[in-house]
Amino acid sequence: MGRKVTVATCSLNQWALDFDGNLQRILTSIEVAKSRGAKYRLGPELEVSGYGCADHFYESDTLLHSLQVLKKLLESPVTQDIICDVGMPIMHHNVRYNCRVVFLHRRILLIRPKMQMANYGNYRELRWFSPWSRSRQVEEYFLPRMIQEVTGQETVPFGDCVLSTKDTCIGSEMCAELWNPRSPHIDMSLDGVEIFTNSSASHHELRKADQRVSLVKSATTKSGGIYLYANQRGCDGDRLYYDGCCMVAINGDIVAQGAQFSLDDVEVVTATLDLEDVRSYRGELCQPHLEHDVKSCRRVKVDFSLSSGDDVFLPTHQPITWQFHTPEEEISLGPACWLWDYLRRSGQAGFLLPLSGGVDSSSTACIVHSMCVLVCQAVQDGNVQVLRDVRRVVGDEAYCPQRPKELCGRVFTTCYMASENSSEGTRGRAKDLAAQIGSAHLNINIDLAVKGMLGVFSMVTGKLPQFRASGGSVRENLALQNVQARIRMVLAYLFAQLSLWARGKPGGLLVLGSANVDESLTGYFTKYDCSSADVNPIGGISKTDLKSFLLYCVDQFQLPALTGIVAAPPTAELEPLTDGQVSQTDEADMGMTYSELSVIGRLRKISKCGPYSMFCKLIHMWKEAFSPSEVAQKVKHFFRMYSVNRHKMTTVTPSYHAESYSPDDNRFDLRPFLYNTRWTWQFRCIDNEVSQVEGNAQHQ
Template identity: 65%
Template sequence: MGHLITVATCSLNQWALDFEGNLERILASIRIAKERGATLRVGPELEITGYGCLDHFLEGDTCLHSWEVLATILKAEEAQGIVCDIGMPVMHKNVIYNCRIIIYNGKILLIRPKMWMANNGNYRELRYFTPWMKHRETEDHYLPRIIQAVTGQAKVPFGDAVVSTVDTCIGVELCEELFTPASPHILMGLDGVEIFTNSSGSHHELRKLHTRVDLIKEATQKLGGIYLYANQQGCDGDRLYYDGCAMIAVNGHIVAQGSQFSLQDVEVITATVDLEDVRSHRATSSRSMQAAGANRYQRIEVEFSLSDESTASVVGIEDLVISTRRPEVRYHKPEEEIALGPACWLWDYLRRSRTQGYFLPLSGGIDSCATAVIVHSMCRLVAESAKKGDQAVISDARRIAGEAEGSEYVPIDPREFANRIFHTCYMGTENSSVETRNRATDLAVAIGSYHTDLNMDSLVTAVRNLFAFVTGHKPQFRAHGGSPAENLALQNIQARLRMVIAYLFAQLLPWVRGRQGGLLVLGSANVDESLRGYLTKYDCSSADVNPIGGISKTDLKKFIAYAQTTFDLPILESFLTAVPTAELEPITETYVQADEADMGMTYDELSVFGRIRKVEKCGPYSMFTKLVHEWGSFLSPAQVADKVKHFFFEYARNRHKMTTLTPSYHAEQYSPDDNRYDMRPFLYPSRFPWQFKKIDAAVATLPDRSTVHPAEAKEKMA
C-alpha cells in the first residue's frame, strides 16, 4: 500500500484578541485530528491571536499573550504525538513577524516567518509585520523564559527552512505566498518537499472561491505533492467574513473539502494519502532535471514518522485510497453565497456583541427586504444547527432569546426564533404608499419578525414648523412649487427622523417585551447606492452593521429570486416587480419618485462604473475609452461621455458620505468602503475640468458606431 499518512487541516472561528476562546478551539482541532488518526495538523493564519487584530499587533501584550497560549499548547496532552503547525506573531530581534510555529512533543522545531505580505484591498500587513527577506536562511531565535521552562530549549531555528521527518519532508507556505507569481512551494518541491501547509486568513468575496481552488490545485498539478490549506472561518471582529473551506489536494486534485459557510466553531478535514503517489507523479525527466539543480533548503530533522503501519486500523480500509478519489469541488452560486455568508457574519456579530437581537427599518423596498431575508437565512441556519444538536449554537440562542439559565429551549423553528430576536418596523409618512406598507407587513409575517407599523407625519410636521417659526420661511416640496433645495431638505427630514426612531425602538423594544438589553440596528444601503452617494448622511442608512452594504443591486435581485423558491417565500415576487423608490416626495398624477430616475443612471450601469473605477483602476478618461468600445454599438461617444462624467461628478461630490458609512459586510471588489478598503480622498474637484475636457476632445474625433435601438441599450448594458 505504500507509505500511508493521515493529515488534517481545519477551519477555526477565531476572534481577534480572544486568547482563551482561540486556545480552546485550537486544542479541540488538534484533539479531533488525533482521534481521526492524523499525524500532522495545520491551522489558520495567526490563529492564536485571531487574524484581525490590526494595530493590536503593534502592542507588546499581543506577542506576550501569544507565547503564553503557545506554552499551554506545548504542555497539553492533545498536542503530544502529532506535528502541529500553529500561527502567531513573533518579535525577532525587535522586528515583528507573522509566523508559523512547528511543534512536536513539547518542542519547537521551527519558527517560519511569512515572506510575502498581503498589502492591498482589505489587508495592511506591512503596517504591522515585516517580511522575512533572507530566503532559504535561518537564524537562532532565543525563546522567552516561559517557553524555555516548558521545552527546555534556549533557542530554535527562525527563518526559511523545511521540516524533515523520518519518512517525508514538510514545507510551510503562508496565505499570500500561494497567490504570488514565484510561490515558495515551487522551490521547496524541487528540493524534495512532499507536503505543503498553507495557513490562511482569506475573506469571502462573491465568486472568489474559484480562484482559491484553482491556485491550490495548480500548486501540485505540475509539481506533485500534498497540499493542506487551512483558513479562518467567521467574523473576526470587523467587516470581513472568513469563509473557511479548508482543503486537501494531492497532485492537482482536491481530495477533501470543508464547508465554506458554517456556524461551527471548529471544523477539521482529514484525508489518508499515499506518499508513493507523490513520488510516482514526480517521476518525469524534465522535473528531475530541474530538481537536480535546485537550491537546497535547510532541513530541521525530527525523529518521527508521519506514516505508520497501524494507520489502516485507525482510519479503516475504506479510507486508504482517498488520495485517488477525485470528488467534485463544491461551489455555491452567488445567490447562495449572499444567503449564507452575511447570515453567518450576522450570527457571529450578534452572539459576540452579547445583544438581544436586530432591529431593521423595513421600507417595503427590495434592499430592506434583502436584509430581512438574510436575517431569516441566519435563523434557518441556527435552527438547522440546533436540530443537529450543536450545543454551542443552542447555548448562544438561549442567551440571545432571553431564556433563563437552565432553560431547555431549542430554536428549531426559524420563524419562532426570529420573533424573539428580530424586530422590524415600517415608518410611514404621507408620501408612503399602501403597497409598500402591505409588502413590509406581509414579509414580516412570512419570516416571523416582531413587527411594528407607524406613521411619523406629526414628527416631520413638527420639524418643518420649527424651521418655519425660527426663519419665517416654510419649505415646500418640488411638487408644490418648492425649489430643489427645499425639496431635498424635506426628503432628508424624513430620512434622518427614521434613523432617530430606529435607535429609540432598538433600545426600548426589549424593555417593552419584558426583557433586558438592546438591539443592533441594521442598515440596508447596497454597494451601488453607496458608490453613487444615493443616500442621506445620518439617515436610516446609518446603523450598527449592514449585511448588504457590499452587494450590488443586481446581485440582490438574483438573491431575492433565489430565496423566493428556496425559502418558500412567495411574497418576494412583489418586491421583485416593484419599482425601486425612496417614497420621500409626494405622489402626483404625473410624478412618482423612482431611484434610477433620481440617480440619473441605472443600477446595472453603476455596477459597471464601480468595477472599472476600483478593480480596473481607471479614472474618468480611461473609463470613457473602455466604455466607448464596450458600449459603442448602442451608445454614441457623446452619450458614453455624458454617462461617465455624470457618474464621476456624483461620485466625487458624495464621496464625503463614505466617511460615515455603516460598517458593512465586504462582498464585492468595487466596495467604496472608506479608509478600510477604498483609500481615496473625500474632497474632490468634482467637475474634473482637465479630465472632462480630454474626454470632450476625444468625443469630437470619434465616429458614432451605435446601431442598436435605444430600447435595447439598457438590456445590453446589463
C-alpha cells in the first residue's frame, strides 16, 4: 500500500570546530539510520560546525570548513538512498544564517534558514545569525563551486519551504521555533504537511525535560502529524550540557524516546509510523480549508518515497510513557557526563578536589564518583570510544576499568587542607568519604604557609592582624579568613600540577570548584580562593538540591559517610574553634538560610524583581514566618550583599549551568558589577510600605 514510513532522529555529541569528529559522527548516525530501514535522517542544530562556536561564526574559516564537510557528506556512499537533513551555517547575500541543508543522491533539495532565533538566557544567536523573516518566500542560492562539482547544480531553493515526496510532505522547524508562540508547525499542518522535524541544541536544566516533551506532544495534539526531535548531546566547549532526549511523536503521543544522559557519542532513534493515522486524526479534528488566511507552503518536489510498496506486515511503533529522571538523578547524571566530556577532551589525566567534608565539596566528589560509575558501565556495555578515552586519560593502553572505586583511584585526587581552625569532625568526614568512593586522598596542613604569608606582611608593616575572637577588628578578621582560603587555592593548583609527577605518573589534574549557586548569588566566598578552579560541576545547583542529592547518593552508591555530612551545619572553618568546636556557620554569616536564598534567587532572576517588587512578593510568601519589617530587613540585607559582592562573579569558575536563577556574569546573568550599594531610592520605597502596613495594623 505504501503508507508506512520509517524515520530516524538522533543525538550527537558534537564539539565546536571539531570538523573531523563531527563529520564522522554524522556519517555514523546516517549509517545506523539506514541499517534500521529509515528513509529520512534528522540531525541536531549546527551539527557540522558544532553549536557552541560563538564568535568563531564570524570567521570565514568556519563557513568554509562547514562547506568542505558538506562536500564530504554529499560524496559519501553512506548518504545515498536516504534523505539527509544536516545543520550548518550558510552565508547568503553576505548574511549568515543558521540552516538546515537537506540532500538526497548527491543533490541538495533545499536549504531552510532558521526563522525565529534564541536570544535569551544562555543564547545569543542574533549576535551571529540573522533570522529568515520572509514567511513562505524562497530565493535561489548559488552554490559554491566545490559543491557544484559534486551536485551538478548551480542554484538550490533557499528559504521557507517544505519537501514534497511521492507519499508525504515534510516541513522543518528549528529549536526555538517550537518554543515560540507562533510556531511554524501550525501553519504547515494546516497546509497538509504531515511530518515535522526539529533540530535543536537545547541544554539541560533541572526539571526542564518535561517542558520539552510537553511541547513536542502538544505540537501534534492540536493538529496531528509526525514530529521528529533531534538534539545535541554533551559539552561542546562551554558551560552547557546538551542532554539529548531525541524523540518521535505522532498525534500527541511519544512513540520513541532517546536517552537524556549518556556517554554514547552517537544515538539514533527510529520509528515506523502509518501516515494514514495522521490523515484519520486530521479528518476528524482539522479542516484546513476553513482557514482563509493560511498561506500555502512553497513545495520542493522530490522523486522519492519514504514508504515502500508492500508494508502491510510492517509493525508500527506504539505510544510509550516518557520516563523522567528525578532532580537527584539529574544532578547525578548531567554534571557527571559534562565532566567526562571535559576531562577526555582537555588532555588532562584526572581531577583534583579540595574536599572539606561539607555538603558542597562532597557533592562534587559524588558527581565524580557517578562519572566513574557511568564510564565503567559504558565499558561493560561495549562502548569502544569510552574505553579508548579512558586509556588515554590514565596513560595505559592496556587498562580496562572494572569497578568505579578502582577507576576513581586512577583519575580522582582529593585533599583535606587543614588549618588550626579545622575541626576533627570535618577532617574525619572527608577521610571517610574519600575511602568510600576510592579517591587518592591527601592530608595537607596549610598553617606553615599561612604563617609565612602573615610573616611577610608583618615584616613590611610591623603589624600582625588578629582574629575577632582575640580582639581584632572586622577587617583583620576577614583578612585572616581570606588568606587561608587563597592559600588553599594556590596549593590546590600546585598539587594538581605535580601530585601525579610525585607518584611517578604522567599528566596533570583539573582543579574542581565547589561553590553552589546560592553562595555565588550573595558572593559568600573569597575571590580567588579554592572556589576558583578550572571547572565547577555544582556552580548552578542550589544548596537545597545538593542536600537531597547527597541523601540519594547514600543509597544509590552505598556511601554512608554522606549521612553525617548532610547533618553537619555548613561552615567555612576559617575562624578559631571554641573549645574545639566550630563557632562559625555559613547561614549565620550570610544572615539568611539557604532555602530563603533559593526563593530570593528565583525572584531576582526568573521573576525579574528589584528590591521593591521582591519585598512586595515576599510579604505574602513569608507572612506566616516573618513580619513586614523582618522581610524588609532580609531583602535589604540580600541586595547589599549581592551588590557589594557582584564583582566576584566576573571571575567565577566556569560552572555547569543547571539552574535558571544562576548569577553567572560571564554568559547568563548580564548585570553590572559596580553598584550604588546603598540602594537609597529602592530601600526608601520599601520603608514607606512597611510604615504604611504597620500603621494600618495599629489602627485595626
